[in-house]
Amino acid sequence: MASKNLIDTGKLLEDLRKTAGQVLKKDVGTYAGFSEKQLRDIVKQAAELQQGIIAGEISKENEAYFSQGIKDMTVNFANTLEGLALVTVEKLWNAIVDAVWAAIEKGIGTSIQKPK
DSSP states (O other): OSSSSSHHHHHHHHHHHHHHHHHHHHHHHHHHHHHHHHHHHHHHHHHHHHHHHTTOOOOHHHHHHHHHHHHHHHHHHHHHHHHHHHHHHHHHHHHHHHHHHHHHHHTTTTOOOOOO
């Protein structure tokens, strides 16, 4: 079967870089906004805990409670970022597969099954 349009590997590589950059830029911007707010909240809680201990307003018993709250916030932050990262990887995978398969299909003049 003669190829109708051979893949221009240089163009495809540039298209993939561009596609990946667009996905990552959008999602990294989302991460940055989310991260900033969450980190500010963690810092605020840490400062309030410290001030409460210094002022004698937080007992030893309550210190552990408030420390656990900060730990929980930190774990939740990390878990949420992990989930967001997985979504980004999925978006990146889909975008790259779409671009590669479009280039292949253009050259052969028909659709082929994409990997899952």
